[in-house]
Amino acid sequence: MFGRGRLFNGIILELARPYRFDSSNKELLAAFRTSISALLEEANAFAPAHSRIYEEMILVANSTKTFDYTLKGTPRRHSILAAHQAEIDTAYVEFESASAYTIAGPSEWDLGSVVNWTQDLLQCVLRCPVPCDTDVFWLGCDSLKALRIRSILASVLQNVHSTDHVVQLPQDFVYRHPTAQAMANVLVSRTTDYPSVSLSIKTAEMTDLVRQMTEGQGAGVPFKLPARSSEVVLLTGTTGSLGSHILYYLHQCKDVRRIYALNRGDPDDLDSLRCRQENALKIRGITPEILRDGKVVLIPSDLASDNFGLEPSLFQELQNSVDLIIHTAWPVNFNYTLAxxxxxxxxxxxxxNFARYTTSEWSPRFIFTSSVSVLKNWSGGSPVPEIALPNPEVAVGLGYAESKWTAEQILAEAADQGLSVSIFRIGQLSGSPNGYWNRNEWFPSIVQAANVLGCLPGIDAPLFHWLPVDSTAAVIVEMRSNLHRYVHLANPRPVPSNLVLQEVAALLQIPIVDLEDWFSRLNTVLKDTPTDARGRLDRVSSLLNGIMEDIAGRPIEMDLKNGLQCSETLRDSPQISRQDVSWWLRSWGAYRG
Structure with a gap:
């Protein structure tokens, strides 16, 4: 495999002698790639998004450059890649420029024709049917595919303009316009001007969405009295960090006899979900043995489909027995818009609706994990009280925050109708006890970029109220019977941010510089680096540009009264330590001391 420092990876194969061919023959190479496409899809299904391979990035070793092997029979990676460097460089150049020469634009530029053409393009990239109003990210689009779609669209637009008119589409174009219809609208207008949406338009969008979701729901069908126990739990998002730890702590509870763990997946492919779940537990230091005793029931599902996409008998089983819902599943992508x-x-x-139409004697209680981001524009004084936030302006400016605010309003309306609801607004979470912390989150991304730039940015926030993800999970499980509608979760013993940054800088042996200077260095490196070689730095820049104003701006101090009152775990939460920092850095591969 190759691709270090690039935006995406590729592989180079040495074929057995009977199957070798002249890899410079484009037709033979294309036929070979097609012949192994099923294997590639199977491998990509298990690979992280940033490690997936495009067909075009499958190379076949030149017959004059056979692989070099060690005495143990393993390939010598460095010598092989060095021998094929020219072919690798060519593959990246051809991949980046292919769209400009091989993909023709729409035959007609009326809206209907462009919508159809855009759907065909998306179906080609995503390899599935793409309805014109369906969000591509729900069809399997990831950051690399979004980059490719944007590149193709920019090339097609460039081809219909004169050569002296440079067409530019923003890096987050697909995130801003995530449906075929939305993309086509922009293509037809041929605009490169993307004015910001006014505050009034955005708040109207959020409140309209709440109305659309709740209007007419359950008319005349009241919720039953809330369940008194939590013997049977429906838990979503158990392959994520918080969900994995909640699953572990629920499994430890003697009064919990069954946990239905619902995650996105094909109902006919339980083995794939089980493999994902085991891996999610292992990398966080949690034993997968908790899946062996029958207490945990893994269920591939689609929550947005009728009956969660489940067989009627299984859905009925859930409705007959579930007395607590803990909903943690939520996409965390700061490039996403509310759409x-x-x-x-x-x-x-x-x-x-599942809770409303339960067939058991009681309605299940409902716990939802919201986010501190819904308070991003809070102006009512500090600390922020644990109260409802009816004004959408408080969350405007970040699609993730807007979505969490919208979710809170949907649940608040259900609570007013009798559903027992607890909304946990969770602050920044740090890593698992073994140091695992998703390296794509903002702080791990900064540290990894700092390792490349040779300096770490200073962050103005005076205190980090970070709470370890396992402690957060323990608090939620401990408070699963609480009656508070709103609970704020953050570390009651914050640590000065400069102490954390100084420890990181000391371990990496790099200086701390002004935040503005650090961004200037990052942008300089990006400007001086070829597009195909920017690698993680490009993704880091895209992530941080969207949220850095909030991170480095006025800190949000939350009132923690309800959590401290009900949770011994929260009351006893320790400060982030030097040992924690070193474990994080080891997890990201930034420090080996």
Missing amino acids: SYVRSLEGLQNMV
Whole structure:
């Protein structure tokens, strides 16, 4: 495999002698790639998004450059890649430029023709049917595919303009316009001007979405009295960090006899979900043995579909028995606009309906994990009280925050109708006890970029109220019977941010520089680096540009009264330590001391 420092990876294969061919023959190479496409799809299904391989990035070793092997029979990676460097460089150049020469634009530029053409393009990239109003990120689009779609669209637009008119589409074009219809609208207008959406338009969009989700739902069908126990739990998002730890702590509870763990997946492919779940537990230091005793039931599902996409008998089993819902599943992508969260909100409304139409004696209680980001524009004084936030302006400016605010309003309306709801607004979470912390989150991304730039940015926030993810999970499980509608979760013993940054800098042996200077260095490196070689730095820049204003801006101090009152775990939470920092850095491969 090759691709270090690039935006995406590739592989080079040495074929057995009977199957070798002249790899410079484009037709033979294309036929070979097609012949192994099923294997490639199977491998990509298990690979992280950033490690997936495009067909065009499968190379076949030149017959004059055979692989070099060690005495043990393993390939010598460095010598092989060095021998094929020219072919690798060519593959990246051809991949980047292919769209400009091999993909023709629409035959006609009326809206209907462009919508059809855009659907065909998306189906080619995503390899599945693409309805014109369906969000591509719910069809398997990831950051690399979004990059490719944007590149193709920019090339097609460039071809219809004169050569002296440079067409530019923003890096987050697909995130801003995540459906074929939305993309086509922009293509037809041929605009390169993307004015910001006014505050009034955005708040109207958010409140309209709440109305659309709740209007007419359960008319005349009241919720039953809330369940008194939590013997049977429906838990979503158990392959994520918080969900994995909640699953572990629920499994430890003697009064919990069954946990239905619902995650996105094909109902006919339980083995794939089981493999994902085991891996999610292992990398966080949690034993997968908790899946062996029958207490945990893994269920591939689609929350936004009727009956969660389940067989009627299984759905009925859930409705007959579940007395607590803990909903943690939510896409965390700061490039998404609110439009890309509509399906998540539909899934939430389906879960509210599930609780309303339960066939058991009681309605299940409902716990939802919201986010501190819904307070991003809070102006009512500090600390922020644990109260409802009816004004959408408080969350405007980040699609993720807007979606969480919208979810809170949907649940608040259900609570007013009798559903027992607890909304946990969770602050920044740090890593698992073994140090695992998703390296794609903002702080791990900064540290990894700092390792490349040779300096770490200073962050103005005076305190880090970070709470370890396992402690957060323990608090939620401990408070699963609480009656508070709103609970804020953050570390009651914050640590000065400069102490954390100084420890990181000391371990990496790099200086701390002004934040503005650090961004200037990052942008300089990006400007001086070829597009195909920017690698993680490009993704880091895209992530941080969207949220850095909030991170480095006025800190949000939350009132923690309800959590401290009910949770011994929260009351006893320790400060982030030097040992924690070193474990994180080891997890990211940034420090080996």
